[in-house]
Amino acid sequence: MKAIKRLGAAAVMSCLLLLAGCWDKVEIEDRLFVLAIGVDSATEAEQKISEDRYTLSFVAPVVDQIIEGEGPTFHTYKTVENNLITSLTQLLERFSKKQFFGHTRAIFFGEDIMKSDKLLKEVLDGVSRYHELHNSMYAYIVPGRAEEVFEVKPMYDKLLAPYIAGITENSNYTSKAMRLSLLDMTIMLENQQGGLVIPKLVPGEKEVRLNGAGVLKGYKLIGYLGDKETSVYNWLMNKAKGGAISIEYNNTPTVFRHFTFNRKIRLAKVEEGKIYLNYEMETEGSIEEYKMGWKILDNVLLEEISREVEKRIEGESEKLIEKFQKQFKADLIGVKDYLSKYQPKLYKTIEKDYEKFFTDSIVVEVTANVKIRRVGLIK
Amino acid sequence: MIRNNDIVSPYQIAMITIMTVISVEVFSIAADTADILGTDGWLVIVILGIINIFTAMVIVRLNSIFPGKTIAEYSQIIIGTVPGKVLTSFFAIYLIIVIAYVTRVFTEVVKMFLLFRTPTEVIMLSLILVSTYIVRGGVECVARINELIFPILFIPFTIVMLFGLPNMDFSNLRPILQTPPGKVLASIPRMIFSFGGIELALYYIGFMKEPKKAYKSLIISVLFILLFFVMVIVFCIAAFGAKSTTKAIWPLVMYIRGISLPGLFIERLDGVILSLWVLTVFTTIVTVFFTASYSISKVAGTREQKQYVLPLVIIIYYLALQPGSLAELYEWGNAIFPYAVSAFMYVVPVMLLIIAGLRKLEVKQNEGN
Numbered sequence: 001m002k003a004i005k006r007l008g009a010a011a012v013m014s015c016l017l018l019l020a021g022c023w024d025k026v027e028i029e030d031r032l033f034v035l036a037i038g039v040d041s042a043t044e045a046e047q048k049i050s051e052d053r054y055t056l057s058f059v060a061p062v063v064d065q066i067i068e069g070e071g072p073t074f075h076t077y078k079t080v081e082n083n084l085i086t087s088l089t090q091l092l093e094r095f096s097k098k099q100f101f102g103h104t105r106a107i108f109f110g111e112d113i114m115k116s117d118k119l120l121k122e123v124l125d126g127v128s129r130y131h132e133l134h135n136s137m138y139a140y141i142v143p144g145r146a147e148e149v150f151e152v153k154p155m156y157d158k159l160l161a162p163y164i165a166g167i168t169e170n171s172n173y174t175s176k177a178m179r180l181s182l183l184d185m186t187i188m189l190e191n192q193q194g195g196l197v198i199p200k201l202v203p204g205e206k207e208v209r210l211n212g213a214g215v216l217k218g219y220k221l222i223g224y225l226g227d228k229e230t231s232v233y234n235w236l237m238n239k240a241k242g243g244a245i246s247i248e249y250n251n252t253p254t255v256f257r258h259f260t261f262n263r264k265i266r267l268a269k270v271e272e273g274k275i276y277l278n279y280e281m282e283t284e285g286s287i288e289e290y291k292m293g294w295k296i297l298d299n300v301l302l303e304e305i306s307r308e309v310e311k312r313i314e315g316e317s318e319k320l321i322e323k324f325q326k327q328f329k330a331d332l333i334g335v336k337d338y339l340s341k342y343q344p345k346l347y348k349t350i351e352k353d354y355e356k357f358f359t360d361s362i363v364v365e366v367t368a369n370v371k372i373r374r375v376g377l378i379k
Numbered sequence: 380m381i382r383n384n385d386i387v388s389p390y391q392i393a394m395i396t397i398m399t400v401i402s403v404e405v406f407s408i409a410a411d412t413a414d415i416l417g418t419d420g421w422l423v424i425v426i427l428g429i430i431n432i433f434t435a436m437v438i439v440r441l442n443s444i445f446p447g448k449t450i451a452e453y454s455q456i457i458i459g460t461v462p463g464k465v466l467t468s469f470f471a472i473y474l475i476i477v478i479a480y481v482t483r484v485f486t487e488v489v490k491m492f493l494l495f496r497t498p499t500e501v502i503m504l505s506l507i508l509v510s511t512y513i514v515r516g517g518v519e520c521v522a523r524i525n526e527l528i529f530p531i532l533f534i535p536f537t538i539v540m541l542f543g544l545p546n547m548d549f550s551n552l553r554p555i556l557q558t559p560p561g562k563v564l565a566s567i568p569r570m571i572f573s574f575g576g577i578e579l580a581l582y583y584i585g586f587m588k589e590p591k592k593a594y595k596s597l598i599i600s601v602l603f604i605l606l607f608f609v610m611v612i613v614f615c616i617a618a619f620g621a622k623s624t625t626k627a628i629w630p631l632v633m634y635i636r637g638i639s640l641p642g643l644f645i646e647r648l649d650g651v652i653l654s655l656w657v658l659t660v661f662t663t664i665v666t667v668f669f670t671a672s673y674s675i676s677k678v679a680g681t682r683e684q685k686q687y688v689l690p691l692v693i694i695i696y697y698l699a700l701q702p703g704s705l706a707e708l709y710e711w712g713n714a715i716f717p718y719a720v721s722a723f724m725y726v727v728p729v730m731l732l733i734i735a736g737l738r739k740l741e742v743k744q745n746e747g748n
Contacts, residue, residue, distance in 0.1 A: 023497040102647055131491050134647065136637050183546075183637055187623045341553035 032097035034058045035074070035161035038146035039123055040110035042080050051082040053119065057147040058091065058099065061159055073158045076150040084126035101132040105161045107139050107182060108146035108201065117194070117219035128186055135183040138168050140201040141214040141221070148203045155206040164201065167210050175231040175243030175261065177210045191337070194219040195330050197233060217330040225320075232320045235281060235313065236333045238263040244288070247308050252294070256309045256372065258285035265338040268365065270346065277335065279366045281313055286374035297379040306370040313368040321364050331358045387586040391522040393596035393603075395583050395666055398525045398532075400576035400604050402663035403484040406629040408573055408608055409615035413624040415566040418551070419558045420621070421612045423570050426563070428605030431574045434724055435597035438577070441732045442584040442593070444740060449585030450731075451677035457735050464678045466727070471674035473719050474667050475691065477575070479698035480712055481667070482506060485660040487705050492632060493653055503699055506657075507692050510664045514672060515685045518586050521669045528658045535655060539648055540614060543638045547617035571724075572716035573608065576663070577601065578724040582670045628705070 038057035046055055058077045065071045077095065081087040091099050107127065113119050127133055142149055150160065157163035171177040178199040188196050196216040202209045213225045213233065225233060234240035240261040247254055261283045268276040287305065290296050296305075324333050335358060339347040350357045387395070404411075412420025445453040450470070455463030486502045494502060513520050577597070584593045615630040618637065627633045636649045669684070672691060676684040702708035 023501075024494045131495075134636055135633075136639055183619075187620055190623050190626065191620060341550055344554035344557045 026098055026100075030096075030098055032060045032091075032095065032099040033103050034060050034099050034101050035104060035159065036106040036108065036150075036164070037101075037104060038108040038110070038142070038149060039084075039113050040145045040147055041112040041116065041119055046080045048080060052080045053082045054084065054087060054113075054123065055080050055145075055147065056084070056087045057150050059150050059160055060099070066158055074160055076147075078147065084123055085130065088130075101130075102134065104133060104137050105165045106137055108142050108149050109139065109198075110146040111141065111143050111214075111221065112145070114141055114198075114214060114216060114221040120219050124186060124189070127182065133182075135181065135186065137182050138165055139180050139182045139185045139198060140164075140210075141198045142201050142203065143224075144203075149201060149208060152203050152208055153206055154208075164208055167208070168199070171234075171239075171241070173242040175234045175240035176227055178213055178230055178234060178239070189216075189219070192330075192332060195332050197225065197332050199230075200224060215328055215330070215332065217328060222328055222330070228316070229320055229323075232316045233333075235261060235263060236279065236317060236320065238334070245309055245312060247305075247312050249305055249308055250291075250294075252291045253289065254287060254305060254308075255289040256285055256305070256370070257288045258283040260284055265334065265342075267343055267346075274361045274363055275339075275346070275350075276363045276365065277338070279317065279364055281317070281366065281368040282371075283313075283368070284371045284373055286376060287372055288376060290375075295379050296375050302372045302375070306372050309370045309372075310368040313370070314366045317366040317368075318364070321366070325359050325362070329355065329359050331355070333364075335362055335364070385518045385586055386588055387518060387522045387583055389587065389592040389596045391526050392580065392583055392587065392593050393600040394525040394529045395522060396577060396580055396597060396600040397603055398529060398659060398662040399579050399666045400574055400600075401607060402576070402660055403481050403488070404573050405608070405611055405659075406484075406488060406631050409612045409624050409630040410627055411573075412570060412612055413616060413621045413630075415569055416558050416563065417621045418554060418616060419556060419563070420616065421609045422556070422558070422563055423566050424573065424605060424608045424612065427567060427570060427574055428601060428608075430567075431577055431601050431724075432598055434728070435577060435580065435601050436594065437728045437732055438580050439584060439590060439593045439597055441728050441735065442581065443590040444735055445585075446587075446590050447585065449583075449673070449677075450581040450727075451674050452585070453735075454731060457731050457738070457740060467674045467678050470723060470727075471671050471678070473723060474671040474674070475695060476698065476715060476719070478507075478664055478667050478671065479695050479701075480708070480716075481660060481663055482695065483699040483702060483708055484712075485657075486699070487708070488629060488632065489653065489657070492649060500696075500700070503696060504692075506661065506664065507695055510661060510668050511688045511692060513665045514668045514688050517684075518583070518669060518673075521665055522583070522586075524665060525662050528662050532655055532658050536652065539635065539638065539652055540610070542648075543614060543618060543634055546634075546637050547614065548620075549617050551617050551620045552613065568717055568721070572712075572720045574601075574604065575716060575720035575724065576667075578720075578728070579666055579670055581728065582673060583666075 036059045038059075040055040040057070042052045042055045046052070056079050059074050060077065061074045062072065065073050077091055079087040079090045081090055088099065109120070109123075113123060128135060149164075152160065154160055154163045157166075168177060168179050171179040178197070180199055185196060185198065194217060198214045198216065199210055200212045200214050202211045212227050213230045214221055215223050215225060231240070231243060238261075242257075242259050243261070244255055244257045247256065262281070264280045264282075266278045266280060268278045270276070287296060287302070296302070321333060324330060331354070336347075336354065339350075408424075409420070412423055416423060445456070448456075451467045454466050457463070458466070482503050485506065486499050489502055490497070490499060513524050580593065580597055584590050587593060611631055615624050615634050618634055619627070619630065624630045632649060632653070635652045636647070638648050668688070668691070672684040672687040675687045675691075676682075702711055
């Protein structure tokens with residue numbers, strides 16, 4: 001009896017050996033934290049076989065070099081494959097560490113990917129299906145090739161990806177920078193049937209610059225917005241927060257700086273098959289620069305300046321709306337969004353053939369309301 | 380017979396109901412409702428919740444006719460021994476399928492987001508085997524584990540959900556109430572299973588000292604579930620818009636993945652929340668498992684339910700492994716649960732109540748103890 005009990009106890013204990021263990025353990029030293037991904041279409045010179053479609057570049061920090069050390073603080077890994085997921089496994093075949101995408105901060109799309117709807121759709125499906133990638137990372141378009149971004153050696157930052165993400169996060173203070181996460185990107189593509197405005201990142205030698213934006217229609221790149229136009233686009237889409245607007249007043253450059261910027265859309269009227277919309281913009285801020293010796297703390301003067309700023313906002317907004325209506329023929333300025341949300345009955349009548357309706361029969365008027373609250377430290 | 384220390388308090392009944400109803404479907408509920416009704420998806424949950432308040436009242440009314448007895452016992456009094464046993468066996472089969480389904484869905488979620496290389500079988504078995512330990516302890520253990528886990532789960536969860544507020548755009552919920560009423564009504568049967576689990580009160584109220592006190596607890600718990608589901612749906616749609624919500628398999632997990640805490644103190648919250656979520660699935664399995672083994676013991680006429688627990692593990696494990704893929708699993712779920720849930724949640728209690736009323740059945744307070 002005692003022997004049986006002992007045997008039983010031994011059997012139970014041996015269970016501990018069998019049950020213990022972990023399949024998913026990966027030591028942190030073995031992980032390769034990929035901080036940014038660049039996607040390009042493969043050039044002919046790179047193709048090993050003709051099926052190869054993508055050149056993917058990954059950037060990962062070299063941990064022991066970040067704290068001290070003279071070597072490069074990050075490495076770039078490059079693969080050429082015909083799809084996204086085998087590109088990831090190719091890394092495993094060539095490098096000793098296991099890549100981990102939980103902390104990826106940015107994804108760069110080369111211009112050539114954006115020019116082909118087929119390539120873009122494939123890559124986006126792969127990115128949003130893959131469980132390890134978080135879709136809160138920022139997305140950018142790079143004129144030329146995305147891998148060029150990884151050749152940038154940032155002047156004052158040790159790592160590339162946090163540097164670029166930091167620039168994007170400055171969009172709270174400047175309306176010229178645009179902020180778009182991968183999630184926002186897929187949502188917008190979904191809602192606009194392939195329409196998208198995506199921030200453009202221009203790599204330089206020692207720095208990158210967030211400059212303008214790419215415009216997509218039907219999953220294809222159809223043009224770019226300039227630096228100023230991006231700012232106007234942010235106004236139109238109610239994405240702007242802080243920023244500065246410079247105008248000429250009395251032959252003097254005068255700078256109006258705003259910390260809030262709100263846009264509301266109102267339906268003005270529906271007449272003869274045309275829809276008249278009113279974009280109401282409201283902003284508050286201060287005058288930051290005028291001319292030494294000239295007094296600006298004067299209500300009448302401030303009123304006049306704010307009229308000027310209003311004119312500026314209205315004029316530039318209407319110019320950009322016209323560009324979207326006439327040149328791009330794509331509703332990326334929130335008209336459809338507004339109509340389908342707030343005027344669902346009206347929207348149902350024009351839902352079919354909406355694109356034609358947008359270019360021909362939608363009239364947008366912009367009214368701005370600028371309030372100058374402060375003028376800085378001197379009168 | 381019910382042992383003397385096996386008593387469930389009114390508070391515990393509320394916890395049991397909440398923790399049972401809220402299980403794996405909460406991952407996908409936003410996608411399901413958005414798929415049917417777009418931005419008005421939350422409406423169907425509100426309607427169902429109101430309907431289920433009445434269901435809860437029917438269940439408590441039925442149970443208070445037979446204090447100290449569960450459906451497994453009083454169904455034999457109402458419709459006769461053999462039909463009662465048949466009904467109870469069907470109930471048990473349904474409950475076993477529920478456990479298998481919940482286990483499998485949960486395994487798929489965990490495998491996708493947490494344990495990529497751990498074999499499915501290991502995830503499943505460890506979940507079921509841990510539950511057996513509680514179930515063998517009897518109804519008091521089941522009630523207490525529910526009571527214990529409720530705050531551990533919902534307080535951190537609600538806090539984390541609120542961190543997603545910057546990602547939200549509540550104008551995504553517009554247009555509001557533009558769906559024709561006919562379409563809303565037609566969508567109710569498709570979502571009926573989301574409240575599945577209230578029917579377990581048919582068993583657990585039987586363990587209460589005063590079944591009448593369950594009115595308040597059940598109604599409060601249905602309201603809680605309703606609010607919780609509406610919160611999840613509204614948050615997901617506000618964050619992604621109705622169109623993109625339907626594209627995700629588990630929008631709630633996507634929502635949590637999208638959250639990044641300010642200051643990057645903890646960058647990724649999905650692991651934390653999913654580990655917490657193990658608890659709610661665990662409690663669902665425990666409560667359902669207990670009723671399944673209890674039903675079997677009543678059909679077989681044994682005093683205890685303990686001995687049926689471990690053999691049931693094999694059946695559940697086998698059933699859970701049957702669906703070949705996630706697609707097949709959801710296909711099975713959609714084929715079985717709308718009917719099974721409406722049968723056991725609506726048809727059975729109402730019929731039993733009518734028959735009991737017609738036969739003028741009343742059990743004296745002291746009988747059966």
